[in-house]
Amino acid sequence: KTISQNQVLTNDLNYNSIIDSSGIYVDNYQFHPDKLFPKKEWKGNWIWLNKEDYPDHQETFSTWVNNDPKRNKKYRALFRKKFKIDDLPETAILNITADVSFRAYLNNKLVAVGPPNIGSDYEDHNLPAHWFFTSHNILNSLEIGENVLAVEVFSFDLVLSETTSGKGKFICDIDNSLIQTLVATDSTWKCRLDTSYAIIKNFFSFNSNEEPENWTNANFDDEDWSASSIIDKPIAGYLTQSKIPIPFRRKINPKTIILKSNNNDIVLSENELLTKTFFNSEIIFDYGKNGVGFYNFSIIANKNDTLKIIPIEKNRANRPFIFICKAGKNDFSIPYLNVFRYLKLEVSSEKGLNINSIDVEYSSYPTTYTGNFQCSDEFYTQLWDIIRNTTQMCMQSLYLDSPLHQEPIACTGDYLIESLSNYYAFGDRWLARQDLIKTAKMLEKNNYDMFHTSYSLLWIQWLADYYRYTADNELLKELVPHVNKLNELFRNYLDEKYLLTQAPDYMFMDWIKIEKFNAHHPPAVIGTGYLTAFYYKSLVESAKLNENIGNNNQKDENLSLAKKIKFAVNKYLWDEQKQLYKDGIPFLSKVAKHFWLHEDSNIVTYSPHVNTLAVLYDIAPKERQESMMNYVVTQEKIELQPYFTYYVLSAIEHISKFNTIGLSLLNKWKNGIDLETYTLKENWQNETEFGYVGDYSHAWGGSPLFFISSEILGIKPERPGYKVIRFTPFVNDKITWAKGIVPINGNNTVDVSWEKKEDVYFVYKIKIPESFSAILDTPKELQNYSLHINGIKQENDKKINLEKGNYLIEYNKN
Template identity: 25%
Template sequence: MRKSFLIASLFFISHAVSAQAVLKDLLTENLKNPICIDVRAPRFSWQLSEKDNKPVMQQAYEVQVDSVAFTGNNTNSLWSSGKIKSDQSVYIPYLGKPLLSGHRYFWRVRIWDIKGTCSGWSEQAFWKMGLISSSDWHAQWVGAASNDTVNAPAPLLRTNFILNKKVREATAYITAHGFYEAQLNGHKIGDAFLTPGWTSYNKRLQYQAYDVTALLAEGENAVGVTLGSGWYRSPLGPYNPRANFYGDRTALLMEIRITYTDGSEKIISTDRSWKSSTGALQFAEIYNGCIIDTRLEKSGWAKPDFDDHDWHAVRIMPYAKNTLIATYNEPVKQHEVFKPLKIITTPHGEKVIDFGQNLVGWVKVTLKGHRGDSVKIAHAEVLDKAGEFYTENLRAAKAENIYILKDTAKRTFEPQFSWQGFRYIKVSGIKGPLNPEDFTAVAIYSDMKATGSFSCSNPLLNQLQHNIQWGQKGNFLDVPTDCPQRDERLGWTGDAQVFSRTAAFNMDVHNFFSKWLKDVAADQYASGSIPYVIPDVFTNGNNEVGGSSGWGDVATIIPWNMYYAYGDKKILENQFQSMKAWVNYIQKQTRNGLWVTGNHFGDWLFYSVNNDRDGTSAITNKYLIAQCFYAYSTQILINSAKVLNKKAEEEYYTKLLLKIKQAFVNEYVTANGLISSDTQTAYVLALEFDMLPVKLRKQAAARLVKNIGLYQDHLTTGFLGTPYLCDALSKFGYADVAYKLLLQDTYPSWLYPIKQGATTIWERWDGIKTDGSFEESSMNSYNHYAYGAIGDWMYRYIAGITPAAPGYKKIIIKPVIGGGLSWAEGKYDCPYGNISTKWEITGKKLNMTVTIPQNTTADIFVPDFEGKNYKKYTIGAGTYHYSR
């Protein structure tokens, strides 16, 4: 142990020195200076830092809020918390006077450390209230005058307006039934795509706010908006897609609130004066792509000098405003770009481009030709073993974009209101060889902050981490989708819940999941059952298609995982009634305390063989699984009741849990501890969810290890067993076996797809078989993040980063050495700041470096070079070096 650690540790223990704290990263409702908040009591968060690398622990804080910017040490404010004795620096609520729609507010904070030293005021932050109630909207819903159907050209809506004074500030508020893309004076408003996002539209419709001050000019102005079918009315769902699920006509609701420099105001809003027409976008749909015919475009249609005399008046649409809500989750934006890795001519003579990465988004293409030339771009994830372009696994989705030229000018095209999941594209309609410079693949996903990274000495594990992250990027597209390429792309609940802890390591998914969970509650059936997909496009509430264990448990598992990752009790408060309704639903389905009714997916896509004469298919009884998840959801409900101080619920469900577990033992466990389904998943869930008496747990772990050995150190688990497999092994002293499974590179394993060239996580362990053939095309996605849930184990056990208290207020650092790794490194940006660990073995010596953020504490467990004999140290913030 180095001297630097001794000094820092002694400082933390004695508090002998007081460092000067600096406050940074001020957030309002987890957003930086947001301009559209409709929460009437927004919450404030901040981080601490200091210049001398010494621990700072907050003892008290004071928050001030005002309607004008703070100047100097001015203490006059709209609201002051006063000096509050608390070490909390996240989610501090505003408790002042009612806030006004459309008004801007400023806030700042100062803290006192444990020696009573005041930090001084932080830099100020601000937020702006959105349109709090439906009556605050001046705009009317408007739609196209012409025929407006899924297969018709996209409506264009526009209006001109005059500004006769200099503008100080302007905010545009926009939403739509369907997708929208808005322009002011010919410039795109914002950099988001697929707006207004996907929610349960009939109950919750998001609107977005944009600062458009810089896009306005004194004098003539014009605003133009293109509408698309989007999730609102595109045919959705596999096998029997339903069009017009939420409605059959697109519509726009928009207003621009302008404040002049003299303080006067003006509002431009959708009304009868707007006009409509159509243009180049002739077709746009989620699964099938789009058709852009530039012969039909109306150049400059969103500029003030455009002549719209032959356009038609819009229709006023009878749509409600009482479902409107502000947007808190991050919008979908463009991110990484890829140039062609290689250009291929297939055996059938087709022109194919390989971008080297399975991604979600679209391809920008530069074209030059003659009027009427048509270029088609089709998309695929893989080539078959003969090297041909393979699209059978897309099922009914065409996933192709068509561009029709109007002249010989060189132009760059990209699709609108559609996207694809792909690594390869097939290009037809271009004569001669393809020029790689003309093609760029663009990745799109929700603009979540990257918070975690993991790397180690094993290149295959680094590729696994890469694949996990890209699986998340491709499928976190406003909702957590199951896959991004075929005729599905739905918010399957089971996939989301098994991956949620890993997701929270890789990216800040706080707002992403908070938004989606509200739709879980909104679409929950009156019985308490949870639909298979959220938003629910299978039933529209008319009949119940849901209630599967492991899928419906999304109602409890993700809220708890998000609370523990971010320390935000509001998530539990928002979801508690939904959580309770789900557990109560299960209880009503039980017979003698056992959940032995209903339809369940079970351990989806577990290891199975076609000819099971020797019984090697790892079939786990679906009702056994259901009982385990029943217990787990009940335990989470108990934990949540404790956090929220709901004593009656805590007592009731604690008694219920005892009955659930006893019923499990009575039904599924022999006196000697054999579980009736002698599978890895059965033992994993029984151990992970504490279903067994203490005296039977050790032998159950041994049976699990024996089972793994029977499969020559291969896993056999599916969607529900896999996320907990390595965790259960590690908890019961078999981390070496967990490492064996992680590093296994033959089917079935995490590394097998990587050996087959995967750049994302596959839906099936053997999506491409050893002979190069494919699994059944009806369900074989090559970008399906569920099995990427192993990422959570890699962060917590290899890198050793674990929250010991919600939101990482207290941290445990305890890496597990093994797998032949000579070094590993993990980083995670928690609500209090950056946590990082790195350990390295050199000869017979282990060196370890740890960074802990301010206003937190940590227990550090340092192993020797063999991964044994941990030494524990309790520390505060700082960077520490250890050698053993």
């Protein structure tokens, strides 16, 4: 079947990117995975380096797969295919993937990078059961006559989040219709081993002298290259189409360029940078705030001149890289994502080298700045903006914990918070959806045992939140069976009291110290209550998810078990004298101790963590909850870090105290942001009690954006997917006005603004989009005020239905 290019989407949408004072983002675009090119069958085969010519270079490796440092050497497999076309086709779509990762060039132009993150855990030695491919529109890069598709495949992980099957393989088809393929991988492709990348004195490096010169060009002579070998590995059932758009890139310019010379700082103009000859020099490019992306350069150098490129977030170097020059022109683009405010360039050249260009391309998932927020308090406005910036930096082909760490998808607690920020700042659903699916596949292949034990349960909460904001029933049907298997595994960790005392560990809790223990991985006596509360919540949420897809028997089983657990927590962990829940009971755990599970001590602790969760999940009776939260926010023994403060804010909102206690708690973020980097810090301190040094672009501390938009603007889903919107007017002594936009579904938004005049008059404006309705939920602070809606007096009932349209809602003090 013939199709035109405008009938289907590819993963590389033709983004219109924008740079302005608010940030870097894409213009409004339409993406839906159902509209992607429907790749059902492959003509191409998996191929790799010729088995006879390169018998010792057939395997790939990552941090936890095939990783034998004595045996594994970093190498690339280079592939080329020449082909001719007489006429430009109506459609040309490159479907492509490789293991571990690749960059593809058509006629010397970069046309594809991938694959999107596959998904793996910490210490995950099990091979992935799927592999993503992506589709790319290459029509504008084709030429009538001879073309060449050149692909470099990395045999090793460039960042920690990447995984591998352990066997090198590459596959692609260029399709010009649903049934016709122009080019496919087979043994006619030319291949060559490349060892330009290496480790030199613990620095990742590239030696330009080792790379075949101009190998991506059509006129390159590849006659002495080998024929590729066909690799007999599964395609059907293994290759999976990625259902997210790929990250966009946009060039950004430094704010200043500084040449370090004899202890002096000399500011260079761009023209001076490009006309000066550099010998042994140090140049610092300052981009004004932290950013994420890829740097590239073009220089004229002498053989074995070196450049050391050092990205710096604030004052710490990360991922330093050494480039060894060949004589003449050197063009290079770093193949992995970096994060930095400052890019330091150390030049080592006796004869001098010249810079033609040094560019940085900002890169992130294609976010639209649909949501926004402003209010009378400048700090809350700035905090919202910094969180949006940091969250965007962490949105790539997966939600990252941070672009510095780039950890595997093992940090679901981070992603739960980041996706909530996303729903209010950007309104995207697809990245969270793909990550939720990847996590399910990872759990399945690892028998539902996750490295961070508590984080596996948070995957269920993450899914429940996703459903709340999207009403995606199809995803529930796919993932709820995995939810039930995960819950079944945790049932095995319960003891006869129905407490989770037999878990393999209690990671992750917080980057703090409780008694003498690191709460990153506390002993059972500290972790029992915390993990039991998470399991209780998982069962309650799972009951709702099962009910949504008609699994009522499973719903009832979950609620029955949850009831027993709730009873157990109140019976065995509640301390009547202290009026608090204790964390656990010493020496109940029978699990063999290991690095991540300390021996119990004969201690009793009352962490704010277990007490917060007991309130948030209604394990604690209502009459206890306010005093318990007063303890949590006033105790000074344990300083809760930004991550767990999300649960504290949630519990405060749960007891209807966000407009007082919660808003005050947001002031802690004055020490949680860094204005030099304009990002979120991982922890309040630069170094924890146990010596852990955090980074400066960590979006797990971004929960204030969610609370600011959902509470101060007052918009939440009353029914999943915003089928009904709940609008709760905000009342507070400190904030006198606020305004903003909340994305709710697709391109739909809710516009909200409000102001107060002393305490006698509150006016709220809300615009409800077409095909939506809302419930006005008047807070108790305004229930004794007279109410007018669009000038008409209304009974000030608790809830009033609002259909689509513009509303002026006025409260006057009687």
